[in-house]
Amino acid sequence: MVKQEKYKGKFIFVCESCNFRYxxxxxxxxxxxxxxxxxxxxxxxxxxxxxxx
Ligand SMILES: [Zn+2]
Incomplete structure:
Protein backbone atom coordinates (compact mmCIF):
# COMPACT_ATOMS: atom_id res chain seq x y z
CA MET A 1 0.00 0.00 0.00
CA VAL A 2 1.21 3.47 -0.88
CA LYS A 3 1.22 5.65 2.22
CA GLN A 4 0.22 9.27 2.19
CA GLU A 5 2.24 11.67 4.31
CA LYS A 6 2.18 15.36 4.84
CA TYR A 7 5.40 17.19 4.09
CA LYS A 8 5.80 20.97 4.10
CA GLY A 9 2.04 21.41 3.82
CA LYS A 10 1.70 19.08 0.84
CA PHE A 11 0.76 15.46 0.54
CA ILE A 12 3.48 13.13 -0.63
CA PHE A 13 3.25 9.43 -1.38
CA VAL A 14 5.52 6.77 0.05
CA CYS A 15 6.34 3.36 -1.33
CA GLU A 16 6.08 1.07 1.68
CA SER A 17 8.53 -1.42 0.23
CA CYS A 18 11.52 0.89 -0.13
CA ASN A 19 10.34 4.10 1.62
CA PHE A 20 11.09 6.35 -1.31
CA ARG A 21 8.81 9.37 -1.36
CA TYR A 22 7.08 10.79 -4.40
ZN1 LIG B 1 9.58 1.25 -3.96
Whole structure:
Protein backbone atom coordinates (compact mmCIF):
# COMPACT_ATOMS: atom_id res chain seq x y z
CA MET A 1 0.00 0.00 0.00
CA VAL A 2 1.21 3.47 -0.88
CA LYS A 3 1.22 5.65 2.22
CA GLN A 4 0.22 9.27 2.19
CA GLU A 5 2.24 11.67 4.31
CA LYS A 6 2.18 15.36 4.84
CA TYR A 7 5.40 17.19 4.09
CA LYS A 8 5.80 20.97 4.10
CA GLY A 9 2.04 21.41 3.82
CA LYS A 10 1.70 19.08 0.84
CA PHE A 11 0.76 15.46 0.54
CA ILE A 12 3.48 13.13 -0.63
CA PHE A 13 3.25 9.43 -1.38
CA VAL A 14 5.52 6.77 0.05
CA CYS A 15 6.34 3.36 -1.33
CA GLU A 16 6.08 1.07 1.68
CA SER A 17 8.53 -1.42 0.23
CA CYS A 18 11.52 0.89 -0.13
CA ASN A 19 10.34 4.10 1.62
CA PHE A 20 11.09 6.35 -1.31
CA ARG A 21 8.81 9.37 -1.36
CA TYR A 22 7.08 10.79 -4.40
CA UNK A 23 5.14 13.93 -5.21
CA UNK A 24 2.47 11.93 -7.03
CA UNK A 25 0.58 8.79 -6.14
CA UNK A 26 1.19 7.54 -9.66
CA UNK A 27 4.96 7.33 -9.16
CA UNK A 28 4.64 5.81 -5.71
CA UNK A 29 2.36 3.12 -7.12
CA UNK A 30 4.75 2.43 -9.98
CA UNK A 31 7.61 2.16 -7.50
CA UNK A 32 5.71 -0.14 -5.22
CA UNK A 33 4.61 -2.34 -8.08
CA UNK A 34 8.22 -2.60 -9.24
CA UNK A 35 9.50 -3.28 -5.70
CA UNK A 36 6.96 -6.01 -5.12
CA UNK A 37 7.35 -7.77 -8.43
CA UNK A 38 11.11 -7.35 -8.99
CA UNK A 39 12.27 -7.08 -5.35
CA UNK A 40 14.54 -4.21 -6.26
CA UNK A 41 14.25 -0.55 -7.08
CA UNK A 42 14.16 0.82 -10.59
CA UNK A 43 16.45 3.78 -11.20
CA UNK A 44 14.00 5.01 -13.82
CA UNK A 45 11.38 5.27 -11.08
CA UNK A 46 13.46 6.30 -8.08
CA UNK A 47 14.95 9.26 -9.94
CA UNK A 48 11.50 10.80 -9.54
CA UNK A 49 11.63 10.37 -5.78
CA UNK A 50 11.70 13.38 -3.48
CA UNK A 51 14.86 13.77 -1.45
CA UNK A 52 14.11 14.60 2.14
CA UNK A 53 16.93 15.27 4.53
ZN1 LIG B 1 9.58 1.25 -3.96
Missing amino acids: ATREWAEKCEHHCETKHSCSLEITKHAIKIK
